[in-house]
Amino acid sequence: EDQVTQSPEALRLQEGESSSLNCSYTVSGLRGLFWYRQDPGKGPEFLFTLYSAGEEKEKERLKATLTKKESFLHITAPKPEDSATYLCAVQARSNDYKLSFGAGTTVTVRA
Amino acid sequence: GAGVSQSPSNKVTEKGKDVELRCDPISGHTALYWYRQSLGQGLEFLIYFQGNSAPDKSGLPSDRFSAERTGGSVSTLTIQRTQQEDSAVYLCASSLAGGGNQPQHFGDGTRLSIL
Numbered sequence: 001e002d003q004v005t006q007s008p009e010a011l012r013l014q015e016g017e018s019s020s021l022n023c024s025y026t027v028s029g030l031r032g033l034f035w036y037r038q039d040p041g042k043g044p045e046f047l048f049t050l051y052s053a054g055e056e057k058e059k060e061r062l063k064a065t066l067t068k069k070e071s072f073l074h075i076t077a078p079k080p081e082d083s084a085t086y087l088c089a090v091q092a093r094s095n096d097y098k099l100s101f102g103a104g105t106t107v108t109v110r111a
Numbered sequence: 112g113a114g115v116s117q118s119p120s121n122k123v124t125e126k127g128k129d130v131e132l133r134c135d136p137i138s139g140h141t142a143l144y145w146y147r148q149s150l151g152q153g154l155e156f157l158i159y160f161q162g163n164s165a166p167d168k169s170g171l172p173s174d175r176f177s178a179e180r181t182g183g184s185v186s187t188l189t190i191q192r193t194q195q196e197d198s199a200v201y202l203c204a205s206s207l208a209g210g211g212n213q214p215q216h217f218g219d220g221t222r223l224s225i226l
Contacts, residue, residue: 004153034214043115043202043217044154087154097142097161097209098170101153 002027006088006102013078013109021073021105023088031091033071034099035064038085047086078109113137115218117203123224126195132188132221136205143186144215145178148200157201160186161209190223198225 003026013019025033032051036044048057050066057064061082063074073086085106089099116135124130136143145157156170160180171177175193180186190197200222204215 032212036217041219043204043219046214046216049214089154097144097159098156098167099144099146099154099215100156101146103151103153 002090002092002100004088004090004100004102006086006105008105009103010106011108013075013107015079015109015111016077018074018076018078020075021086021107023071023073023102024069025071025088025090027090027092027100029093031093031096033066034089034091035062035071035073036087036089038087038104044087075107078107080109080111083107083109115203115205115216117201117218117221119221120219121222121224123226124193125226127192129189129191130193130223132190132201132203132223134186134188134203134205134218136184136186136203137216140205140207140216141183142206142209142213142215143180144204144206145186145188146202146204146217147172148202148220150199154202157188159209193223193225195225198223 005024007022035047038044048064053068061076065072085104087104089101118133143160146154158178159167175191178188200220202220204217206213206215
């Protein structure tokens with residue numbers, strides 16, 4: 001069974017204080033790893049898809065990287081508007097539509 | 112353009128009642144998914160529809176849960192004889208096609224509370 005573990009559960013940052021979120025996964029043949037952002041009371045918003053180890057993707061202050069066992073979401077010089085819950089999900093080759101999600105990391109950025 | 116639309120946004124009902132949740136996917140998206148998000152837990156896959164193919168119902172937690180998709184567009188998730196453990200946020204997503212190349216785009220969900 002596919003498993004996704006995210007750490008830490010919560011992260012409090014000062015504005016401008018860079019940090020990283022971790023997503024460890026176990027899947028029998030990775031089809032893709034997805035990062036989403038979720039604001040309170042809203043549905044997840046798609047950020048990135050990573051397909052193979054060594055791949056990196058960037059969007060504004062966010063950068064996602066992938067290894068064979070984990071993915072990192074780096075937040076560089078965060079702003080208060082980056083406060084949200086960040087969700088990681090994996091998709092297996094054998095079932096390439098179902099997403100298996102981690103529980104998320106809730107990031108709070110203080111001004 | 113319009114995103115995935117879900118209704119109602121909130122639903123409070125008594126234990127034992129039936130509820131229907133509606134999802135209107137992004138126009139042109141052939142794949143539709145239902146997930147459930149319980150407090151403090153990750154999203155849990157429920158069901159997947161792709162075009163006219165038979166749906167993958169493997170994630171439905173019990174036979175009280177059913178879903179249909181009419182005309183390849185709007186979907187309804189029905190929960191019969193609701194129980195308190197059914198309380199959660201029910202999220203719908205759609206994608207251009209099924210499969211790993213297409214990201215799933217989510218609606219804002221229906222918050223279901225069973226009294």
